[in-house]
Amino acid sequence: MSKLNNGEPSLEKIDDYNGNESKQKRNTVRLVVIFCLIVGGIFAYLKSTSTPSDYVGTKEQSGINTTKN
Numbered sequence: 042m043s044k045l046n047n048g049e050p051s052l053e054k055i056d057d058y059n060g061n062e063s064k065q066k067r068n069t070v071r072l073v074v075i076f077c078l079i080v081g082g083i084f085a086y087l088k089s090t091s092t093p094s095d096y097v098g099t100k101e102q103s104g105i106n107t108t109k110n
Contacts, residue, residue, distance in 0.1 A: 052058045057066065 056062065
């Protein structure tokens with residue numbers, strides 16, 4: 042049994058090794074990355090514009106007592 046031919050594929054035999062991927066796979070990866078960035082951006086926007094639901098007080102009275110006793 043030879044050490045070079047043990048039935049396992051070498052890196053050169055894999056389709057996507059060393060920049061040899063197909064255009065379709067490359068475009069699919071790009072679309073997935075762009076989609077994830079867009080969804081993340083939407084969630085970040087919604088998170089930054091939402092007010093916390095546990096807020097106690099109003100604009101006039103914030104609910105925080107700043108006087109010392």
